[in-house]
Amino acid sequence: MKSRILPVLLLAAALASAQPQDSEVHVWPVQGNIYMIVGAGGNITVQTGKDGVLVVDTGLAPMADKVLAAIKTLSNGPIRYIINTHYHADHTGGNEKIRLAGSTIVGANVTGDIKDAGVGAAILAHNNVMNRMSAPTGQQAPSPDGGWPTSTFLSDQKKLYFNGEGVDILHQPAAHTDGDSIVFFRRSDVISTGDIFTTTNYPIIDLAAGGSIEGTIAALQKIVDMIIPVYGQEGGTMVIPGHGRLCDFGDVLNFREMTIIIRDRVQDMIKKGMTLEQVKAARPTQDYDPLYGSTTGFWTTDKFVEAVYKSLKGEK
Amino acid sequence: MERMLRMASRVWLFPVLLALGHVPAWGQVNLAGVWNNLQILHEDEPERLPGPELGDYLGVPINAAARFRADAWDASLITLPEYQCRVHPSDYSPSFASIRMWDEYDHDTQQLIAIHIHHFAWNTERTIWMDGRPHPPEYALHTSMGFSTGKWEGDVLSVYTTHLKEGWIRRNGLPRSDRATFTEHFIRHGDNLTLMTVIRDPAYLTEPMIRTRDYVYEIGGQIAPYPCESVEEVIRPKGKIPHHLPGTNKFLGEFPAAHGIPPEAARGGAETLYPEYQDKIRGAAPAAKADAK
Numbered sequence: 001m002k003s004r005i006l007p008v009l010l011l012a013a014a015l016a017s018a019q020p021q022d023s024e025v026h027v028w029p030v031q032g033n034i035y036m037i038v039g040a041g042g043n044i045t046v047q048t049g050k051d052g053v054l055v056v057d058t059g060l061a062p063m064a065d066k067v068l069a070a071i072k073t074l075s076n077g078p079i080r081y082i083i084n085t086h087y088h089a090d091h092t093g094g095n096e097k098i099r100l101a102g103s104t105i106v107g108a109n110v111t112g113d114i115k116d117a118g119v120g121a122a123i124l125a126h127n128n129v130m131n132r133m134s135a136p137t138g139q140q141a142p143s144p145d146g147g148w149p150t151s152t153f154l155s156d157q158k159k160l161y162f163n164g165e166g167v168d169i170l171h172q173p174a175a176h177t178d179g180d181s182i183v184f185f186r187r188s189d190v191i192s193t194g195d196i197f198t199t200t201n202y203p204i205i206d207l208a209a210g211g212s213i214e215g216t217i218a219a220l221q222k223i224v225d226m227i228i229p230v231y232g233q234e235g236g237t238m239v240i241p242g243h244g245r246l247c248d249f250g251d252v253l254n255f256r257e258m259t260i261i262i263r264d265r266v267q268d269m270i271k272k273g274m275t276l277e278q279v280k281a282a283r284p285t286q287d288y289d290p291l292y293g294s295t296t297g298f299w300t301t302d303k304f305v306e307a308v309y310k311s312l313k314g315e316k
Numbered sequence: 317m318e319r320m321l322r323m324a325s326r327v328w329l330f331p332v333l334l335a336l337g338h339v340p341a342w343g344q345v346n347l348a349g350v351w352n353n354l355q356i357l358h359e360d361e362p363e364r365l366p367g368p369e370l371g372d373y374l375g376v377p378i379n380a381a382a383r384f385r386a387d388a389w390d391a392s393l394i395t396l397p398e399y400q401c402r403v404h405p406s407d408y409s410p411s412f413a414s415i416r417m418w419d420e421y422d423h424d425t426q427q428l429i430a431i432h433i434h435h436f437a438w439n440t441e442r443t444i445w446m447d448g449r450p451h452p453p454e455y456a457l458h459t460s461m462g463f464s465t466g467k468w469e470g471d472v473l474s475v476y477t478t479h480l481k482e483g484w485i486r487r488n489g490l491p492r493s494d495r496a497t498f499t500e501h502f503i504r505h506g507d508n509l510t511l512m513t514v515i516r517d518p519a520y521l522t523e524p525m526i527r528t529r530d531y532v533y534e535i536g537g538q539i540a541p542y543p544c545e546s547v548e549e550v551i552r553p554k555g556k557i558p559h560h561l562p563g564t565n566k567f568l569g570e571f572p573a574a575h576g577i578p579p580e581a582a583r584g585g586a587e588t589l590y591p592e593y594q595d596k597i598r599g600a601a602p603a604a605k606a607d608a609k
Contacts, residue, residue, distance in 0.1 A: 028455055038455045199494075221555045224398065232401040232438060232544070234459060234481075245455040251494075253398055254482050260557045261388065268561050284562070287385030290519035291493060 025059075025066045027073060028246065030238050032188025033163055035074055036246060040067050041090035045192040045240050047185060048075040049163025053102070056083045056183045056192040056240075058094030067094055068101050078103050081162065083169060084125035084149060085194025085242065086177045087132035087209070095147030099123055124158065125149040126171045128179030132209060172196060172219035176203070176242075178210025180219065184226060192240045193223060197252060199244030202285070202292045202304035203259055205311060213263050213311040220256040227252065258288050266308045276309050344468045345504050347431065350537025352414045356530050363411050367487040371568035373584025374577075382491055382520035383583060387565050389489025392550070392558035401544035403438035405483030406461040407498045407515055410529050412437035416539050431466060431473070439542040444475050451478050458494050473502040485515070485525060490584075493519035507533040523586045572603035579603045 025039040027046075037044040040059030044067060047054040053075050059067050071079065079102025084092050102121030130152045133143040141148075153169070160167040165187035172180045176195045183192040195204055196219045205211040227237040233250030241247055265284040274282070285293060285301055293301040310316065353364065362368045370391070373383060393399055404412055413436035420430040431444040442461035451463050462480040466473055476499050483492045496517035503510045508530060515525040572582040578600035587593050 026453065026455065028453070036455070217555060232403040232460070233398065234403070238457070246457045248457065249398075250402070250460070250481050251458070256555075257393075257557050260555060261559050264557075264559070265561060282562075287381045287388065287491075290379075290381050291495075 025063060025070045027070050030188070030190050030240065030246060032185065032190065033165065034185055034188045034190040034238070034240075036240050037067060037070050039063070041093060042085075042088070042195065042242050043192075043240055043244075045183065045190070046071055046074055047163055047165075047167070047188070048077065049165075050077075051163045052077040052080040054081040054083070054160075054162050054167065055079065055098065057085055057091040057194065057242075058082060058098045060090050061093035061097070064094035064097035068098060071098075079121045080104065081160070082121050082123045083167075083181070083183055084123065084129050085183065085192065085196075086180045087125075087129045087143070088177075088195065088206075089143070091194065091242070092129075092133065092143065092147055095123055096144060099147070099150075120150075122151055123147070123149045124151050124153075124160075124169065126179045126181050127152040127154045128177070128210065132177065132179060170222070172215065172222060174210055174212045174215030175219035176211050176216060177206045182219070182223060182226075189228075189236065190238045190240065191223060191226060193242060195242035196220065197223060197239065197241045197247075197255055199241050199247060199251065199255070200292075201243070201294065201299050202262075202288075202301065203255075204299050205304070205307040207307055207310060207316050211307075211311075213259075213308045217256070217259055217263060220252065220259060223252050224249075224256055258292070262288065262305075263308060263312070266305065267312055270309065270312055276306060279309055280305050345471045345473070346419075347417045347473060347502055347504060347509070348419055350414060350416045350534045350539060351509050351531035352534040352537055353529065353531050354414065355532050359530055360411065360527075363486065364413070369571040369574070370488050371565075371582055372486070372488060372571045373490060373588075374582055375588050376485055376490060376584045377521050377523040377525055377586035377589055378485070378490060378584050379520060379522050382485075383585075384562070385491050385520075386489035387568060388559050388562065390558040390560055390565075391488075395549040395558070396552075397546035397548060400546040400549070401438070403440050403460045404435070405480060405492070406435075406440070406442050406464070406477060407480070407492070407496075407513055408483060408485075408487075409435040409437045409440055410511055410513075411527070414534070414537065414539055415531065416537070434539060436539045436542060438544065444473075462498075469501075471504070473500075475500040475502070485517075485520075491520050493517050495519050496521075509533070523589070569603060576602040 025037050028036045028038065030036050033047050033049050035046045037046060040063035042057050042059060044059055045056035053071060079098060082095060082099055099120040104118050104120065104122050106117040130149045133148050135141040156171045158169040165185055168184040168186060169181050170184065172182060180194055180196055182194065182196065196216060203216045205213055205216060227249045229236040229249040233253060234248055239247040239252055262285055266279055269279045269282060280302055285305060289301055357364050373386060416434040418432050419428060420432060422429055428446045430446055432441060434441045440461060442464060444464040444466040446466050451465065456479060458479045458481045460481050462477040464475050464477040466475040478497050480494055480496055482494045484490055485492045492515065496515055498513055498515040501512040511529045513527045572579045578597050581588060581597050
C-alpha cells in the first residue's frame with residue numbers, strides 16, 4: 001500500500017510548489033457565481049448562491065482551515081457539495097474538514113439516525129476516485145475515510161442543479177487518472193478542469209492510476225469543444241485549471257496544441273524504433289521546456305516524456 | 317487693502333497649486349485621433365501586409381527553443397477553425413494597420429483615467445490605465461491585449477504591459493510566451509507618431525526585442541469594421557494539429573536562398589542584431605537555390 005501513497009504525496013508536494021509562495025490562499029472572482037481559490041495546493045472552484053456553497057476540490061489537508069476562512073469571505077451559506085475532479089491529495093486533502101463544516105439536507109427515505117445523515121456536505125466523484133482513495137477491508141487505505149466520496153457515479157456524467165444553474169460533472173476516462181471529471185457551470189459559463197489542464201507543467205499522466213496520453217488529449221479536446229469564446233480565442237467560457245492561472249479558450253488551445261505535437265513527435269520516434277533513452281536524448285519537448293519543463297521535483301520533463309512513450313507503447 | 321489683495325492672491329493661487337500637484341495624471345500631449353500607417357507601409361512591409369517569410373529569423377534575439385518551435389510551425393495551423401479568428405496580440409497589432417486612440421476622463425475631477433486604443437486588426441481594443449492602479453496578481457486571466465498601465469515621461473507616454481496570452485514575435489511561427497512583458501513609448505512629433513515597443517520574454521528571447529512603428533495623423537480618419545467568422549477550410553479529423561516534425565520542414569531554406577544570404581544568418585539570435593555580425597559572415601557562402609528544395 002505504501003507504493004500507492006508515496007507517489008500521491010510527492011505529486012501533491014511538487015504541484016503545491018507551483019502556487020503562490022506566501023503560504024496564503026487567495027480568492028479571485030471568475031464570473032457569474034464562481035470564484036477561484038489559489039494557494040491551497042490544487043486550485044479550488046467555489047460556487048455560491050441562495051442554496052449555499054458548492055466547491056470543486058479542496059486542496060491540501062494542512063490548508064483546509066485557510067480554505068474554509070476564504071469560503072466564509074464569499075458566503076455564510078452552508079457548504080452543501082464537494083466535487084472531486086480526481087483523487088490526488090492536493091485536490092482532496094481538505095475533503096474531511098471542509099465536508100464537516102457543511103451539511104446535507106436530509107429527510108424522507110433515510111435509514112438510521114436522520115440527524116447523523118445530515119452531518120457534513122456531500123462529496124461527489126466518479127467511482128474510480130473512491131477506488132483510489134479507499135482500500136479493501138483489512139488493508140490500509142491511501143486516504144482517511146472521512147474524506148472519501150459519499151456519492152459516486154459510474155457512468156460518464158452526473159448532473160446537479162444548484163444555486164440556480166445546471167452543474168455538469170463529466171467523467172473523462174484514462175486522462176490524468178482513470179477517475180477524472182471536469183465540472184461545467186452552465187449559467188456562469190465556467191469549466192473546472194482538474195489536472196487534465198494546468199498552466200504550470202507538462203500534462204501529468206499518472207499511468208499507475210489509469211492515465212494515458214491519448215485520454216489526456218481526448219479530455220482536452222472535450223474542453224475545447226465545450227468552450228464558446230466571445231471573439232477569436234477569448235472571453236466567453238472561463239476555465240479554471242488544476243494548477244496555475246485563470247484561463248480561457250486560447251490557453252486551452254495552446255496546451256492542447258503542445259500536447260498533441262509532443263505526442264506526434266514521440267509517436268514518430270517510436271515508429272523509427274527509438275528506445276526510451278534515445279527519445280529522451282532527442283529532446284522532443286525542447287521548444288516547450290521554457291514554459292512547462294522541469295529538471296527537478298516530481299514531474300520532470302524526463303518523467304513526462306517517459307509517460308508519453310510508455311503510454312503510446314501500452315506500458316505502465 | 318494691500319493685505320487683503322495679498323490674501324486674495326493666495327486664495328486664487330491655491331486651486332492652481334492644487335491642480336499643478338495633479339499634473340502627472342494629465343496628458344502632456346494629445347494622442348487622441350486616428351493614426352494611419354497606410355502611407356508608411358514600406359516600413360517593415362512584410363510584417364504589415366503579407367507576413368514574413370518562413371524561416372526568416374534574422375535580427376531577432378531568439379533562443380534555441382524559439383527557433384526549434386518556429387521550425388516546427390506549419391502555416392496550415394491557421395486553417396483550423398479555432399485559429400482563424402485568433403487576434404494579433406497588443407505587441408503586434410499596431411504593426412498591422414491603423415489605430416484610433418482616445419482619452420477617458422473622470423467627469424468631476426477631469427483626471428485622466430485611461431487611454432484607449434482601437435486596432436483595425438481584428439477590431440481589438442486595449443486600455444492603458446493612467447490612474448495608478450496596480451497590475452493584477454499572476455493568477456488573473458491573461459489576454460491578447462494584456463494589462464497596461466501608463467505614465468507621462470515629459471511628452472512621451474510610456475506604457476508597461478503584463479498578463480499577456482501567448483502570441484508571436486513574427487507571423488512565421490516565432491513564438492512570444494505568456495510570460496513576456498513589454499514597454500512602449502508613444503512619441504508624437506506634430507502629425508507623426510512613433511511607437512517604440514520593447515518586448516522582454518524570459519522564455520524565448522535572450523535580449524529585449526525592440527520594434528518601432530510610425531503613423532501619420534489622419535484628420536477625419538475612420539477605421540473599418542473587422543468581422544471574423546471561422547469556417548471549415550480543410551476537413552480534418554478532430555484534434556489534428558498541422559506541424560512539421562523535427563528536421564522535416566522543407567521550407568526553411570527558401571528565405572536565405574531567395575535573398576542570397578548565408579543559411580546560418582537566417583537562423584537569427586541576438587548576434588544577428590548587431591552590425592558586427594556582418595563582418596563575421598562576410599565571405600560565408602550564400603544559400604544555394606538548391607537549399608530551398
